[in-house]
Each structure stands twice: as structure tokens, then as C-alpha cells.
Amino acid sequence: MLSKRLFTSIAAGLVASTCLATAAWAFQESPILAEQVAAGALPPVEERLPVKPTVINAVEVGQYGGTWQRGYKGPGDRWGPTKLMEERVLKWTPSTDGSMELTPGYIESYSVNETSTEFTFTLLEGLKWSDGHPVTTEDVKFWYEDIFLNPAITPTIDPTFSPGGKPLTLEVVDERTFIIKFEQPYVYFLTILAKDSTGEPSLDRPSFLFPKHYLSQFNDKYATPEELAAHVAKYNLEKWQDLWGSSSPVTGWWANPDLPVITAWKIESPAPADVVSMVRNPYYYAVDQEGNQLPYIDRIEHKLFEQQETFNLMIVQGQIDMQSRYVSLADYTFYKENEARGDYSVVNWIGATTWSLLPNYNTTDEVLRTLFETADFRQALSIAIDRELVNELAFSGLAEGRQASPITGSPYYNADLEMHWAEYDPDTANDLLDSVGLTQMDADGYRLRPDGQRLSLVVEANDAAHGPKLELLADNLADVGIEVLPRIIDRTQWDDNRDNNNFQVQWYPFDRMSVVPADPRNIMGNDSYAAQYYVWYSTDGESGTEPPADHPIRSIWAAWDKASTASDIATADAAVNEMIETFVTSGFVIGVVGEETVPTIVSNNFHNLRSGLVMDDVARGIGLGQTQQMWMSE
Numbered sequence: 365m366l367s368k369r370l371f372t373s374i375a376a377g378l379v380a381s382t383c384l385a386t387a388a389w390a391f392q393e394s395p396i397l398a399e400q401v402a403a404g405a406l407p408p409v410e411e412r413l414p415v416k417p418t419v420i421n422a423v424e425v426g427q428y429g430g431t432w433q434r435g436y437k438g439p440g441d442r443w444g445p446t447k448l449m450e451e452r453v454l455k456w457t458p459s460t461d462g463s464m465e466l467t468p469g470y471i472e473s474y475s476v477n478e479t480s481t482e483f484t485f486t487l488l489e490g491l492k493w494s495d496g497h498p499v500t501t502e503d504v505k506f507w508y509e510d511i512f513l514n515p516a517i518t519p520t521i522d523p524t525f526s527p528g529g530k531p532l533t534l535e536v537v538d539e540r541t542f543i544i545k546f547e548q549p550y551v552y553f554l555t556i557l558a559k560d561s562t563g564e565p566s567l568d569r570p571s572f573l574f575p576k577h578y579l580s581q582f583n584d585k586y587a588t589p590e591e592l593a594a595h596v597a598k599y600n601l602e603k604w605q606d607l608w609g610s611s612s613p614v615t616g617w618w619a620n621p622d623l624p625v626i627t628a629w630k631i632e633s634p635a636p637a638d639v640v641s642m643v644r645n646p647y648y649y650a651v652d653q654e655g656n657q658l659p660y661i662d663r664i665e666h667k668l669f670e671q672q673e674t675f676n677l678m679i680v681q682g683q684i685d686m687q688s689r690y691v692s693l694a695d696y697t698f699y700k701e702n703e704a705r706g707d708y709s710v711v712n713w714i715g716a717t718t719w720s721l722l723p724n725y726n727t728t729d730e731v732l733r734t735l736f737e738t739a740d741f742r743q744a745l746s747i748a749i750d751r752e753l754v755n756e757l758a759f760s761g762l763a764e765g766r767q768a769s770p771i772t773g774s775p776y777y778n779a780d781l782e783m784h785w786a787e788y789d790p791d792t793a794n795d796l797l798d799s800v801g802l803t804q805m806d807a808d809g810y811r812l813r814p815d816g817q818r819l820s821l822v823v824e825a826n827d828a829a830h831g832p833k834l835e836l837l838a839d840n841l842a843d844v845g846i847e848v849l850p851r852i853i854d855r856t857q858w859d860d861n862r863d864n865n866n867f868q869v870q871w872y873p874f875d876r877m878s879v880v881p882a883d884p885r886n887i888m889g890n891d892s893y894a895a896q897y898y899v900w901y902s903t904d905g906e907s908g909t910e911p912p913a914d915h916p917i918r919s920i921w922a923a924w925d926k927a928s929t930a931s932d933i934a935t936a937d938a939a940v941n942e943m944i945e946t947f948v949t950s951g952f953v954i955g956v957v958g959e960e961t962v963p964t965i966v967s968n969n970f971h972n973l974r975s976g977l978v979m980d981d982v983a984r985g986i987g988l989g990q991t992q993q994m995w996m997s998e
């Protein structure tokens with residue numbers, strides 16, 4: 365069951381360090397690294413680790429070795445592998461009771477002043493990049509001055525890093541210590557860092573850190589125009605700025621084996637490939653409770669597949685060691701029935717996602733845009749859906765019909781909001797559709813738009829496995845005279861369509877509903893139901909689309925502005941709850957099914973994956989399970 369206390373807050377003030385208290389520890393390492401040390405290819409483990417490494421308490425002290433086998437769906441499937449190993453200055457980790465708590469990552473200590481305006485961080489002494497180069501505040505200064513404040517690379521500073529419209533500032537104290545400052549209190553800053561780090565432009569997003577010794581060659585402050593042009597030509601790009609970003613061939617670790625990282629593994633054979641491989645980072649900064657350098661597992665291999673049936677066959681044939689991504693609830697019974705055959709077990713987590721219909725309030729179709737902006741139309745869409753039927757037939761009855769809102773156990777959970785417009789009532793839905801003027805029907809029983817065309821909604825999903833769910837929704841909405849046209853596209857195109865305002869409706873996993881302030885941007889419209897409105901808000905009106913003066917989304921933004929500049933957590937939380945209530949009661953997103961069981965396939969020789977944790981993007985998905993301490997037996 366989900367813990368009633370979903371996460372543990374971090375109060376202002378000095379927080380205890382999680383690094384070893386003494387440098388006299390006897391460290392151990394993987395045999396494959398010991399061989400390289402013996403051959404003179406690597407320095408001894410004591411010289412590769414920080415003086416006082418971070419300790420990750422393993423569920424059970426494991427053994428070294430093994431290759432972790434997973435499946436992946438192509439170059440665009442980069443976030444799945446990334447979440448296995450992202451590093452943050454502070455990370456969500458599971459406590460003994462399963463709740464989430466913030467713990468230091470690659471820092472020795474941190475502190476917050478009494479007004480929550482200054483955050484001081486001290487890097488681990490002896491911390492190194494994966495190529496052995498020291499990590500210092502020179503890397504922090506490089507991030508701040510040459511990337512974060514470089515408009516060519518970061519044209520817009522996200523509101524989560526500029527509360528009240530005033531971006532954070534950096535003060536470097538010495539080679540290991542730096543201070544992040546705000547002009548007003550920011551009680552949620554640490555929470556935001558644990559989720560999103562300091563944002564783009566990279567794939568693994570190490571908070572505040574970019575390897576200056578490597579990446580300066582791709583930066584306009586250090587490289588000449590001719591040198592940048594050569595890089596552009598080498599990688600077949602349009603402009604040098606394309607060297608930066610989560611899908612970049614340079615700053616995307618998924619594509620660049622030469623990129624220094626601080627993660628537990630690094631890419632060896634990148635996508636596209638039938639098998640993408642990752643190998644251990646010999647300079648990884650953490651150890652277990654007995655001084656064994658982590659990770660335990662030597663390699664991770666991702667085998668390419670396209671169809672869900674192929675992936676399910678890989679599971680039954682024992683080709684998947686541990687994976688939750690693409691493990692479908694619709695096939696839950698199949699997975700359970702084949703546990704013995706595939707030599708695996710199904711371990712369940714709890715999803716913080718609500719699968720939802722996401723209308724585009726900025727669609728270029730003016731008729732649809734007007735309908736989406738009409739509250740009675742949104743309510744009709746919502747109550748026309750038989751959520752219990754969708755749950756039983758498409759989610760094996762292992763979820764619940766609900767609205768897109770904070771999940772049970774979250775400090776922001778509200779039972780009334782969970783069921784807002786979530787009761788199945790097709791008769792009232794028909795009445796509401798009539799009341800907004802959609803009374804004319806065509807020969808097939810579908811309603812006609814004001815312009816005389818059939819009222820059709822193209823609903824995009826990013827995986828063929830969602831097809832049966834969309835068919836159920838299409839049947840429901842057909843009963844009230846709305847045609848749903850399912851469209852299955854790949855993940856990259858699905859994401860691009862939101863970025864480019866090129867969709868009507870998407871089938872969308874509305875997540876980040878555990879620790880809402882860790883990333884409020886979905887609720888605010890970013891990369892979501894009103895992306896162009898959010899662009900207008902985040903750029904102070906320089907880009908995007910301005911919403912009407914009385915639009916409820918303005919109340920959502922105002923509530924976040926209040927929360928992000930509040931002087932205490934109680935005032936901030938009150939504003940967050942106000943933001944959530946406006947979002948849910950406005951019905952901008954049509955939540956369908958959520959709080960689902962999240963099944964994970966776990967080979968019987970794969971160890972230290974805990975059950976019952978929360979699966980949410982806020983905690984980096986499966987990354988909450990601390991993959992570095994997972995291990996494989998012979």
C-alpha cells in the first residue's frame with residue numbers, strides 16, 4: 365500500500381552529510397576494474413573515489429558483475445535509460461517505510477539560510493568525471509556563465525529557476541563550495557532540484573555541473589566560429605546551438621561516448637543500434653555501507669524492439685532482467701501466468717500518473733479551440749467516459765477511475781478533486797453538448813460542428829499498446845455523438861507535436877502528481893494542454909500566445925508565483941493547493957484512469973529492487989529504487 369506520508373520535507377538549515385566519516389575506509393571495487401588497475405590502465409580505487417564517498421545503503425550488500433538486459437524502442441527512447449542513473453545534487457530516495465526523502469548526491473554537505481534565499485553546496489573532495497578529470501566549481505561557473513546565462517543556448521530561463529521573474533545568481537566560494545542566491549525566499553528550490561536538476565541543455569542534467577574541460581570546445585565563448593562550424597558539419601546539424609540539448613549528439617550522453625559524466629554507467633555503443641550498451645563508470649563517487657564502490661552491475665544492454673508482442677516474448681524467454689518501462693497492465697495476467705517459464709517475478713509499484721485525454725487549447729483549429737475553451741464541453745467529454753470499464757478492460761482492474769489530480773498519500777491529495785467530473789453520466793453529457801449548440805447530427809449519428817463538419821477529435825498516442833484504450837474511449841464518446849480518430853505515432857513525433865503546437869488531443873500520462881511543487885509546470889500548461897500559453901507566461905509575453913484576460917490559467921500562474929516567493933512552507937503549500945484546485949475544477953485535462961499498479965519484471969537472479977514504491981517522474985521513475993545498489997547473482 366502507498367505510504368500515507370508520501371515524502372519527507374527538508375527543513376531549512378544544515379543537513380547531515382551522507383558521505384563516509386573517515387578516509388581510512390578499506391574500499392573494494394569490481395574485479396574488471398581491479399584488472400585494469402593491475403594493468404596500469406586505471407589508478408587505484410582510493411584515488412578514483414572521493415576522499416569521503418557518498419554512502420548508498422544497499423537493501424542487501426551485493427556482488428559485482430553481470431549484464432543487465434533491457435528492451436528499448438529506438439533513438440527517441442532516451443529518457444528510459446537516462447532515468448536509470450540520473451544524478452542530482454539532491455535526490456529523492458526511499459526511506460525504510462517507503463516514503464520519499466531528499467538525500468545529498470555528489471556533495472559533502474549543504475545548508476540553507478533562515479530566509480531560504482541562499483543555498484550553499486560543497487562538492488565532495490576528490491570528485492571526478494568519468495574520464496578522471498576533477499570536478500570543481502570551475503564546472504559550476506562554466507554552467508552558470510556560459511550556459512545558463514548564455515541566450516544562444518538558453519534563450520529562456522524557466523520560471524522554476526527565476527521565481528518572481530528574477531533568475532538565481534551564483535557565488536563561487538572556493539574550488540568546492542558555491543552559493544546559489546535568490547532575491548526572495550524560495551522554499552521549494554531543493555525539491556525542484558531533485559526532480560529537474562537545473563534543466564536543459566543536457567540529457568542527464570547534472571545539477572549545476574557541466575564538464576568545462578570537454579564541452580568548452582562546443583561553446584561560443586571559447587570556440588571560434590570556424591571551429592563551431594566544423595562541429596556542425598561533423599554532426600550534420602543546422603547551427604552550433606544544436607550541439608546543446610537533450611537530443612544533441614554532444615550533450616546527450618545517450619549519443620556521445622566521449623561525454624564525461626558522473627553517473628554510475630556511461631554509454632559505450634549508442635543508439636541507433638540493435639543493442640545499445642552502457643558500461644560502469646570507474647570514477648563513480650558512491651559506495652555501499654561496507655565500502656564497495658558502486659555500481660555492482662558491470663554493464664547494461666538495451667535490445668531494440670518495435671512491437672509490444674515482441675517485448676512480451678522477450679520477457680517470457682528470460683531476456684529481460686529488470687524493467688518496468690513498456691510492461692503493460694493490460695498484459696498483467698499474462699506476465700503472472702508466465703513467471704515460472706520466464707524465471708522472473710512481477711514486482712509492483714504505485715503509479716503517480718493519471719492517463720488522460722489532453723486537449724490542445726492552442727490548436728490552430730479555431731472551432732475546436734473554442735469548444736475546448738468551453739467548460740460545459742469539457743465537462744461533457746469527461747462524464748461521457750466510463751472509467752470503470754476502461755479500468756477493467758484496459759488496465760486489468762488494477763487502477764482506478766479518477767481525475768488528473770494529486771494521488772492518495774500526497775500531501776496535496778484531495779478526495780473531492782480526485783472525483784471531479786469523473787462520474788459516468790452520458791445523459792448529462794448529451795444535455796451539455798446540446799446546450800453549447802451542438803445539436804445537429806450527420807447520417808451516422810455524429811454531431812456537427814458550427815462550421816458544418818463532423819465533430820471529430822484526432823487523439824494521438826505514442827505506442828500501439830494504447831490502441832485498445834483509445835478504442836474504448838472512442839466507443840464512449842461515439843455514444844454522445846463525438847467521433848474519436850485514434851492515431852498511433854512514435855514518441856519523438858508525439859513530443860514534437862506538442863512542441864510545435866501540431867495536435868488536437870493526445871493520450872497523455874499526466875504525472876508529477878506526488879510531490880507537486882517539484883515540477884508544477886504540467887499543471888501550468890508547459891509541454892501539456894496549453895504549451896503556447898505557458899511560453900507566453902515564461903517569456904513575459906515575448907513569445908507564445910496570450911490567453912484571454914479572464915482565462916483561469918492566469919489564476920494558476922498567479923498561485924505558483926505566490927508559492928515560489930512565499931516566506932514559509934505553509935503559505936507556499938496553501939498557494940500550491942489553490943493552483944491545483946483551479947486546474948482540476950477547470951477541467952483542462954480529462955483524467956481517465958490513474959494510481960495504477962506499475963508492474964516491473966524482475967529476473968529471479970536480480971536483487972535489491974524494493975516493492976511498493978511510488979513511480980513518478982518527480983522521483984525519476986525507476987531511479988527512485990537506486991539502481992546503483994541493485995545486483996545480479998550468478
